[in-house]
Amino acid sequence: MKSLKKQRRIQVIAVTFVALAISTALIGYAMRDGINFFYSPSQVAENPPSETELFRIGGLVEVGSIVRGEGTEVAFSVTDGGATIPVRYTGILPDLFEEGQGMVGQGRYINGTFEAVEILAKHDETYMPKEVIDALKEQGTYVAPDGAPITN
Template sequence: MKSLKKKRRIQVVGVAVVALVLSTGLIGYAMRDGINFFRSPSQVMEEPPAPNETFRIGGLVEEGSLERGVGEQIRFRVTDGGATVPVVFGGVLPDLFAENQGMVGTGRYVNGVFEASEILAKHDETYMPKEVMDALKEQGVYQAPDS
């Protein structure tokens, strides 16, 4: 009788381990497209990502680079002080989007141009995304806002 209980316990533990491994694998597989890593313009220029990789880029919109094209096509350059990456966006920009302001974009780097699918701009005069602030500090161009 003890032998049967021991076998049953081992079977239950084995099934539980297999179920846990399988569910962890399925969760990881489902989240693979939902995870977007942040890169600064310097990191993008040093190691260009694959054209099919979706990631986030952030920095300051370079002054004088904002070009509104025909229709909704918008071009500008984003910089962290160390490197500059051209950006193309085919949508409506946030109201607070402007030159010399912080931004974060989600998209892909194709043929030397970041093709943004989403653009986020700062939401008030003192806010800057942490990733953008860290990238600017790393390049030595971050200036703290006046309080």
């Protein structure tokens, strides 16, 4: 017959294991909507995400593509040199948002258009998100802040 001390130790271990499993499941459930993947325009064109997937897209705002609609509606295209994706956004754009500059948008890809819920622009003359730089380097179109083209 097992001693009372041994039974209590087994019960504590079992309760601890169950509590750890439940807390891990709750943390995973809470984080499921907080993880956003980053895609370049080329990746979106090659393998479009589902319409329900919230993700980030980044690249350069295509020159001559900004079209302002009624109110705060704006449409433009984002490119990485290999592909161009149309973007629609309703809201106030960052002050530093302009053609030919780096941007990152968060939203969904619906019927061939990226429907953005958030637009981020570079914050100074030299900053560009790492993901955007990597995507531009893959396409061979990245130009360093000093103006020198960089190739892989």
